[in-house]
Amino acid sequence: MINAVGREIPDEILEITGKEPFQGNYYRDDVPMTKIGPTIRPVMNNQKSKLVANIREALIKCEAHDGMTVSFHHHFRDGDLIVNMVMKEIHDMGLKDITICATSLGKAHAPLVPMIEDGTITGIESSGVRGAIGEAISQGKLKKLAIMRSHGGRVRALTTGESHVDIAFIGAPTSDDYGNLRGIGGKADCGVLSYAIVDGNHADYCVAITDCLVPYPNFPAHIAQTKVDYVCVVDEIGIPSKIASGAAKPTTDQRKLLMAQYCTDVVVNTPWFKEGFSYQTGVGGASIASTQYLAEIMRERNIHMGFGVGGLTKAMCQLLDDGMARVLLDVQDFDLDAVKNLKNVNHHRIPAGVYANPLNKGAVVNKLDYVVLASLEVDVHFNCNVVVGSDGMITGAQGGHPDTAQGAKCAIVICPLMQGRIPAICTDVTTVTTPGESIDVVVTDYGVAVNPARPDILEALKAADCVPLKTIEELRDIAYSIVGKPEKVEFEDRVVGIIEARDGTIIDVVRQIKEI
Amino acid sequence: MSNPNKYRLRRTMMFLNCQKPGLIKDPYVYKPDSIMLDLEDAVAEREKDAARYSLYHALKEIDYRGVERVVRINGLDTDLWREDIRCAVAGGCDSIRIPKTETADDVRTVEYAIAEAEREFRRPEGSVLIMAALESARGVINAMSICDSSERLFGIALSGGDYSKDLQVSISGTGVEFMGARQHMIIAARAAKVQCFDTVWTNLDDMEGFRKEVETIHAMGFDGKSIVNPRQIPIVHKIYTPKEKEIIFAEKVIKEIDEKKAQGIGVFTVDGKMIDIAFYDGAKRTIALAKASGVYKGDL
16 A cells, blocks of 8 residues: 555555554544553562562563563664673573563664574564664565654654563663662663653563662652563663763864754744744754854854754753753753763653653643754655664664654754765655655755745745755755666565654565665 | 966865875866866876876866866876877866976977877867966076966966975975065966966865965965865855955946946045946955855846
8 A cells, every 4th residue: 555655555565564654744643542551560569679670580470481572772772782682591491472562772782683593583663773783674574564763753653552572671870679760870871761661651560670779769750660560780781981982082173063054044934933932952962053153153043952852962952051942951962061061950851651652641842943864864744764784784773753753843964965976855765754745945065955735934045145046856866866766676575674753654675685 | 379267266176186086077067167187296206198188088088077177297207298288188177287497498499299199189279278386496496487478378386385385495384485576476477467366275174274264375375285184175165255344345336437438537445435347347256256155146
């Protein structure tokens, strides 16, 4: 069946998954739905200790079994040690047919590949998969369909019961013996535990893993004792230097600075840039530079940000400290400055569901004026691909891309016209991960294109005469004139993964890569 | 022979190493007025052939979108420069930059080779312009004769690194060591009605120092500056952007001179200032700069 972004979703896939094809951004708006709760074991006995000696004991007590689903969060980013630690134990116990439901998986998790190959892991649900696991999925090594969903989509899936977690493993920088968890105060601080909060609410069992046990009560808890079954103390849960991998020096790459300047010019010349505006940006060099340019103009014009949201960096926290932003809402910290900045009383932690779940009574992203995003590819329909590389290999993550792009009044994607010899602006993206209807402006090093569905933005930018405006087709043609029109990547027929839209419909599928 | 590009706007001339194809593939996105495709010092000795190959194909294949393409050839004391010129002219370059120019004869030697290459590759005579880099005390002293040496020569440029060595001084960042050369060169260039360009600023960690230097050379009358990094372009262009009152005044001067000339009036006043035909070119230049900077909305 052809879905609303023109992608063919095989009937067989719709049948296996029980899902519908993507029908447009607002398909499930105002449609009644029921939430699903977990099956829990109440702790009434005040003699019961939640402490377990090791992960094996936790797994046994949580009734680990073949075919179960275990979940993890990615707040430790490339410094995460929890996923490999737990999965090694599961592997050593001889358990099979495990599904991992992670908020994201990255390069740190390459040791899982042999477990995919030997049938320990047969399912993966994640916002994206980088590195060797992505390659393994693209090569068809994972038995079941991989499911890629956004941060907001994951909360939705757990809340509706589309996805059910048997045991959630929550790495916590600090915990007390009764499972009050905090993102700070330990050896491997990640600041917030926002992505794991839904796991605490919806998994049958919840195991906290910490390397810093603190006296009871570890308050204020970011995940409370009422959600946690067991606490396991290990030597090390994360590598601090790799957790804060966003702590890069400001970029000196002029191409990124050029795009950052265009991006800022777009922001400050559109109608929502006024006192109290809201803003989200990412961790890339151009995004951070754009925030710095924006800060200069905010100071010049005495305009203050009402709130900033998202994965946060030093650049955003600086705005708060300088009084240029009123409030920050935090779901993830990309550098240690952002972690430290949580001391600021106006820097608030929010759960991933509050941030981006499309099927609650209104997520924070709905209140965004601007979001600045990146993309591997953008096509002439403004569809974005942030998951599958132009070589057909799974290599990225949706993260909050589809959530914020849909929510924001002005969603800006920064994307160099060419990635090496690959045209990033193209006729059709390899895989649609964010629908074009969510994307308003595309900023490249060769010019800026506005989605024709947004004549208001186009008029504002024309009137300001601030950036080189092009149509998206013109940008594509420039790219093709320089590097040529790329041949389509060849895939096998077999579908190895699905890309969920925010609402759980299927926006695209990922097929097995063809070996050359 | 008159090349319409001789007096084009050249506020920024960005050095790019021809040894690195990634650098020369699309520098126009940074909007310099000119790029200087370097075959000389930036290119390793054993890579000279490869650099020429990249240069030729870049000139042939890439649409530089109106950015002037100047090629810096190797010095006349090498056996490389003749082939550099053939390659650049065959590719379709706009101009040749002669390094280490010391005399008018140097320019004429290059001019002869360019003319030969134009004939060989069937390019119109005079289509390739010349600029001369003065890199020694002798070159600077001979600035006047160098400026007068060829109809093709559109300008001279100070090359501070070699010049400071020849002068036996180090580059201080204050510009004191270049004072004499700068003053001498700009006077010579203006006397010969050619353009004059300042040397590079290489300390990218000191952009404030760069800004001050550009303000100085702008005030001295230089037409532009050689640059080594795209980050420097917006700074130069901003300093060279005429102020609103300068634009309004220039507009009035041009319109009044055109009008008064028709009426046979030579001297008159604009906003209380005495104006005659001598102001015409300066006013035209102000408007050209304003147009290039994107701040002119008038009808001139």
